[in-house]
Amino acid sequence: MVETSEIITLVLGTATLFFLCANMQQLRKLPFFELIFYSYLTLVVSWWLTVLEEFIWSDALNLLEHTGYLISSSLLALWCYKTAFKSTEQIKK
């Protein structure tokens, strides 16, 4: 059974994704923005899978959902690493 909180999370997450896309032009100026963007996108996909798993292929989609979490967190870690170990000049560029 689908949890209300999951639906709300999905709605909020998707809205945030829209916000992100709407301000892409500005936010692109963040260093290694692609990593952040794909990290969040993967997270939103996982939330979608959380809801979908209640209807079909619950086990497979659940596995995909958690795989998505792993990818998302890995991309985030990679972003942290790159921003932390690159020189200030590179970041400013």
Add this chain to the structure above:
Amino acid sequence: MKISVIVLLDTLACISILFSISILIFRRKSILWLDSCFLLLLLSLAFFFISNQLESSAISVALDPYENFLLPFIWLFWFFAMLKKIQLIELEKAHNKLMISEQNIMILLQNLPQKISLKNRRSEYVTCNGHFASDFNRIPEEITGKTDFDLYPAEMAEKYRKDDHRIMTSAKTEETDEKSLQNGHTRWIHTIKTPALDETGKVIGILGIFWDVTEQRKMRENLRESEERFRKTFINAALGISITDLEGHIEHCNPAYYKLLGYTEEELREMTISSLIHPDDRDANLIMDRRLLAGEMSSFEIENRYINKDGHTILVHEYKSILTDETGIPRHMITLLTDMTERRNAEQRVKTSEEKLRLFLDNFSGIAYQAPLSTFQPTLFYGAVEKITGYTSDVFTQGRMAWNDLIHPEDQKIVYEEEKRLHDTQEHFADNEYRIVTRNNSVRWVHDFARNVNGIDGKPIIQGSIFDITERKLAEEALKKSEERLRLAQESAHIGMWEYDLRSGKANWTKELELIHGITENTFLDSYSAFRERVHPDDLEKLERTQNEAIRDHRTFELDFRIITPSGEVRWVSSKGAALYDEAGHPMTAYGVSTDTTERKKAELTLLDSEENLRTTLNSIADAVIATDTAGMITRINPAAERLTGWRNGQAIGKPLTEVFLIVNSYSGKTVSDHIFRVLHTGTISSLPANTRLISREDREFQIADSVAPICGMRGEITGVVLVFRDVTEEYTIREALQESEKQYRLFYETSPFAIVHVKSFKMCHPNQSAIKLYGISAEELTNTHPWELSPEQQPDGSLSRDKAIFYMKEALAGHPQYFEWVHQRRDGTQFDVEIALTRVYLKGEPQITATVIDVTDRKRALKSLKASLNEKEILLQEIFHRTKNNMMVISAFLELQAASMENKEVDRIIHDSVTRIRTMSLAHEMLYKGRSLSRINMQEYIKDLTQILATGSSISPEQVSLHFDIEKIEILIDIAIPCGLIINELLSNCFKYAFPDQRKGIVTIGLKRSGEKQLELSIKDNGVGLPEGFDIMQTETLGVQLVTQIAHHQLHATINVLSEDGLSWYISFSEDLYAERV
């Protein structure tokens, strides 16, 4: 299985997050998005742990309603925060750019020569530049917020306010000249007021740009007045005036000129002067023109025949001169024509008339008549009656016709009245002229001279003679007309005539001359003395001398002199004259003509002044100047150019420029004169190529810089070129030396084995190759990097690298050079020791730091190794000394043990002495390993310890013999210290044994002091019994004394003095430099 996979995935995700957190904690950078990210990741972690790992826990249950909301919110919050931050950074960048742009604009405005102000819609000054504010003796900031009413008089401010309102309403730029108040003075300013618009096109104020045009306006006004004056003079002149170019093409002519020649002005502009001159006169005129152009004369006068449009020849008096431009170059010729035809014709007619009259008189055949007084009807006629009247004399004598019938009806009355008067008054003479009508009905004039005489019969009769004066009458008529024309010509040409009776001093002047002198008929005194008073005092003597000499020599004179009019005005007059002489050759009358030449003189003087100023300026300027004509021939050369070219003015004028001004390229040696002649074609200003060398006439060479400009005539045509050049040899040499020096310094900089970087605003820049190699990054990466970014966070002394680096750099910038050691860290984390020298340098007036960085890693490593090695050796040496001392002590202990088993006292004494000597030496070794130095012994301590050992070992108690020390603080090598110790041992042992027998009390003094440079003196004195009388201690054969002398002589190379007064005193002097230091 599936759950465990999911748990594994979540666990890996948690590890990733933990990894991220650890990066952020240990490798944080002060960047906002990383800080924010840290928060985000912590919360993300919370999410994972709460939602996936602790699903069954109480915390998970408690947070269940919120756990999933949190993460999207955090992401949204973080994206939003980042967005705002990026906008803020961009806003800041834009603001900075705007500030820089504004600063640049302000600098530009402040430095513009114009006065610039900006007002808002309320006509308050928003800003202005320094030039504007300086008019009010204020600074721009003081003007801001003020209105025109605060700065200008109320009336002027009100006008400005209205102007502002009008411009802001119409939104159109206005440009005008107007009066303004500057520093209390009214000045003319040129004003451009422009509505200031915002980006929407709305008027937000007024931008005013002003500059002072008072001087330009005055000059323009003067120029206009001058031009007007000359134009009117030109147009209204009675003389024909034309202005031509140097080839004679007519450019301008006045009405008198073209009327004289019968052409229109437009037709004349297509002609040359030469084409108007009679062919026979052209050559003479051409010669004069050439002389004029060659500068042989400033003007000339000539009488030429011109041919007018109708083909008639006109005799003219021609005055021609040159017009030059500001530089003195001839540009135009001006020609003044006076029509001499009428005057010549009149003269000719007078002459003809006179000749006719003479001929008439020579061939006159008049009519002689006789008539009775009562009738006046001639009855006798003689002479050329028929010739005069056309009738034969018979007609009158026979009464067929009366004489009075011939008289012209208009003259009959006059004749009748004259006859009546002769009859009534009985006068003797009647002289009458009247006309008669001849037979062919022609009218002739006759002169009737009648005489009242008595006839043969005694009756009064009239005898007379009649002459035909028709020709004379006609001549008189013509003369009268001619004189009238002459008078008119004089009036129109402003030529006055004068005549002086040299005997009476009476003078006759024409009206024109009176006008020239500014006098009226009423004020003229008609005498030479009156004229004399009018002459300028400075010119009077010259005038009279010239006049008198000319009269004396029977020639004409011509003179320019000044006169003073009654109003005080000084005028120039040109006068020509001659004298008439009586038969004896005595002058009777002087006559002549005068013309007012004031304007011409002024023009000539102005021209002369202008020429003089130009010449002085050219001769005074430091730059060399050469001018040429269009053919490249030199027309002018100033002294500076003479010096550089080696050609004198007189030699260079007329020479080709390429001969005098020989320039070549410094490197190729090829001539580079082409561009000069190119200017003649292009008409544009040109400069010499760089590295141009001038070769003078004496083969001296100068490096020069120059510019070539065309000389343009009044109509813009190129009439030559002017070269301005100067000697830049010294500058060139300095520049070459500078370039060479710069190359050397650059080479040194680039090839220096030391790393050298500049530090500007605490950031590194301009690294050399060694610096790039040392820091292991590219020059681009190194540039703008703070020194502490290439250093560990802390230096070895614990201070923060950033703070310490800033301290050193500030000290260096304050002018205190800094030398210190530093630890740097490359990007890969490797650290290396360097020595850094910071010195302040000024580049473009800005203080910067030059940092010389020397990698001392290897040296430090070697030093450390060396120190360790030295420590090891010191310890080893100390150990050797220690072992030596121990061995000696063991030996002495063995000897003492052996002595204890001996019963022989002498052997016991000998062994005891030997033990004492061994201890003396071992004490020295003990002091070495205990002391600071491994080669030198502190003698103060050594002698005291040794004395103490000897005193203890002897039978002398401290109460009996007291020991005194006079020892300086001296450290000497062990090679000297041990012999010294042995000597002290022997001498003190003897002293204790023999100096104080029978419990005698005394004092022993041991001394060691410096007695000279590198000289030491050891002294041992006692106040004991001393030596017996006649005892020579140096001759004794005791072992102790022998040891002392042997050691002193062979080991110390010492001198020994022994004194036996109040005891015994030993003085042993030796050098402390006997042995070299070994450790």
